[in-house]
Amino acid sequence: MSENAREAILEAAKGAAQIHGYSGINFRTIADAVGIKNASIYYHFSSKADLGAAVARRYWEDTSSVLEAIRGANPEPISCLQVYPTIFRSSLEGGNRLCLSSFMAAEYQDLPEEVKREVLAFADINVAWLAKVLSDTGLAGVEVCERRARAIYTAVAGAQLIARTRVDIGLFDELVQSYREAGLIPT
Amino acid sequence: MSENAREAILEAAKGAAQIHGYSGINFRTIADAVGIKNASIYYHFSSKADLGAAVARRYWEDTSSVLEAIRGANPEPISCLQVYPTIFRSSLEGGNRLCLSSFMAAEYQDLPEEVKREVLAFADINVAWLAKVLSDTGLAGVEVCERRARAIYTAVAGAQLIARTRVDIGLFDELVQSYREAGLIPT
């Protein structure tokens, strides 16, 4: 149970954060789920900020791996753009969850500094990946790709947020499709 | 102070919600700002949910008025689309605030039912207005305008969220400009 407790705490905190955001991470609820007392969490994490930062860090690291895998499996950059929104889509599945870092972006002003850093890291790796993929299409220069990458990331994150309020994955798909039809996401 | 207290509570709650979201509405802090005790708020509002719903309702009502004014001042629908993002932009000004209902959308799952209703109403009046304006351009049919309206609203709301995390209004402007260049927002 030693290294397992830390792991179980992280998992429980991630689940709570995906549904309720950072402020929804409740030490007593997590302790119950793990089978320890809430004070025991402080043996593994020095504070709620520390736990929140660990959750967010692991989240963007996992996303980074997924992005690399997508690129490895899709030599065609256009195919990468086709697949990209599924990352946000899959967050919506299974309990209408929200992409962790997008969610925390809403609470941003109230987040501890160390959590903010990890949230920004998530956005950064997404934009960098998109810019690279766009650049590989050869459709535009690096400068333009950077700008477009930010626009795509922002629009898709917004789609996830809005679709969540309607509890409607179909709405997410429709919004992404509209982005494509409008020309925001190259096809 | 009778009717003024209710008004002062609403104003203070709106300010808190714009910065911290629904969960950031703190009865003791609001009471201090108004100059009463926190228990006194319950004389004017039956619960935090009631106060939150009143704040959100007034917010979308005000937005609805602004939208009507924009249409009244701009006979050209394209001009309306030019002005539209400034609603979200002005929320970012003065303390990096977030459009109230967009913000609450992030906390959506945890909101009381009566607050949820008002948050959805905000999105609805925005989409309806955009669909009407798009339809008036004569560029597409009603069906397509509905879809495009949802896409524009979602993308602009997302831009506000992301720009907020970077404390950078210039980023908001850049994102909106990218949407225009990509063809998402007609120009």
Added chain:
DNA sequence: ACCTGAACACCGTTCAAGT
């Protein structure tokens, strides 16, 4: 009609104490 103090359960955090 409008406000208040005192009390409640809930939450992050600390700390001395247990094995």
Added chain:
DNA sequence: ACCTGAACACCGTTCAAGT
């Protein structure tokens, strides 16, 4: 090394009591 009970301040809410 890992966990616990008890206590702290903070928050939404209630309620009997004040003017």
